[in-house]
Amino acid sequence: MEIGLGLPISDPALLPEWARLAEEHRFATVALLDRLVYDNPEPLIALAALAGATTRIRLQTEVLLGPLRSTALLAKQVATLDRMSAGRFVLGVGVGGREDDHVAAGVPLNRRGRLLDAQLADLRKIWRGEPYQAISGIGPRPLTAGGPPILIGGFAPEALRRVGRFADGFICAAPLAWAGGLVRTVNESWAEAGREGRPRLVCQINTTVGDAGTIERGRRAVAGYYAFTGRPGWGDPLTDPARIAETVAAYREFGADELIMYCYGDDPRQIELLADIVR
Template sequence: MNVGLGLPIADPALLLDWAARADAGPFSTLGLLDRLVYDNPEPLVTLAVLAGATSRVRLQTEVLLPPLRETALLAKQAATLDRLSGGRLVLGLGVGGRADDHAAAGTGLRTRGRRMDEQLPVLRRLWSGGPFSDEAGPVGPAPARPGGPELLFGGFKPVALERVARWGDGFLAAAPPAWVGPLFDAVRTSWKEHGREGAPRLVSQITVALGPDEVIEDARASMGAYYATSGASDYMLSGLHTTPAAIRDALARLRDLGADEVMLYCWGRDPGQADRLADLV
């Protein structure tokens, strides 16, 4: 089972340090979340910078929100990053559920799922060299990976899980370990029902903070601020893993459920956590 790092968003200037430590360590992937109306770095721009500072780790969005973006431009940006990083881009995708993001983007909150379902075949067609429409031709450059970057889908509802089998390569379960088993089973079942060969790649995520008290408090403050408007702040904070034993136990549970990769999502800014977490994996 691979282990990646989800990057903290509170201080973008530190992310180059995080990336260098991760690339030199045992980690498989660097992940970055996507919001519009929030004080976080834009993920495709940031991962492009980190691609130039690394040579090995994959670069993953957790999750990018296509409904907030224009389709052809998104296809071009993703293909460019995939090409320049040597095929290391992984696009984790989701519809997004925060009204302010959609208000700022001028997109409909209630139609976000329908919009993404319309975007997905266009993205796949453009990445395969096809035209945008009858009025507009292909959009380059060709991505490094034929057919486009690896696609993971996040979500909890059946329609979201079905997108994995219809359009994707795998599933990103940004959920507590107790929820992961049924979600993995539903994705596997849908995969078979759609006649897909092989198996979906299954990726899970846990939140972690490892270090002195100030590191843990920094993580709790950042998490609390991020989830403050969701009504789930206390619940999310209760799932923060702050000891080596708790992190190892969660990794073991997710491995037993069949996770191919677990992302250790870090909210505290201290890059030294990358080294401390490396000692666990």
């Protein structure tokens, strides 16, 4: 099982340092979340900067809110990032569920699933060089044939079944205790679509390690990000090294291809601590 890092969003200027250290300590991926009405960096722009700061590590959105974006422009941005990163970009995508994001983007919340279905099909067409809305020539063509890998994140049955039709894998942000049912539905959708092999499974946990100040800032950041749920403690990060090691082992046994550890604390020194825990 590979291990990746979800990067903190509190200070975009620190992200290149995070990415360089993550690569130095042999993590497989750096990932960024996506919101519109929130104080976070726009992930495609930020990952383009990180592509220039690194040479090996994968760059991933987890997840990009596809329906908030123009399909043609998104196709161009993703293909550009794919080329600039020498094929290291992975498009993690989903619909999102916060009403304020959709209001700000002018996208009806109740149409987001249908919009994403159409968007995913159209992205592949554009990347293959086919016309989009009778218009040809949307470039550049991605370095990766057919476009970069696509992972779909979500919880609803419709989102899970989208994996078999459109994607290369599934981002499972659910706790391990109830991830099994989601993965079964994804695997069923894969089989129903007649796909060979199995979808890539990328799981996710929240972590914060280090001194008391770093841990407290990480907990506050998680609480602020998940405040919309109205559920105190939702997403509370793992902070004990032994517990993190046990959780990593449990996901490995579960069969995850990769585990992304989201770091909400802002101190890059966490990277070395996490590397020591998981190696």
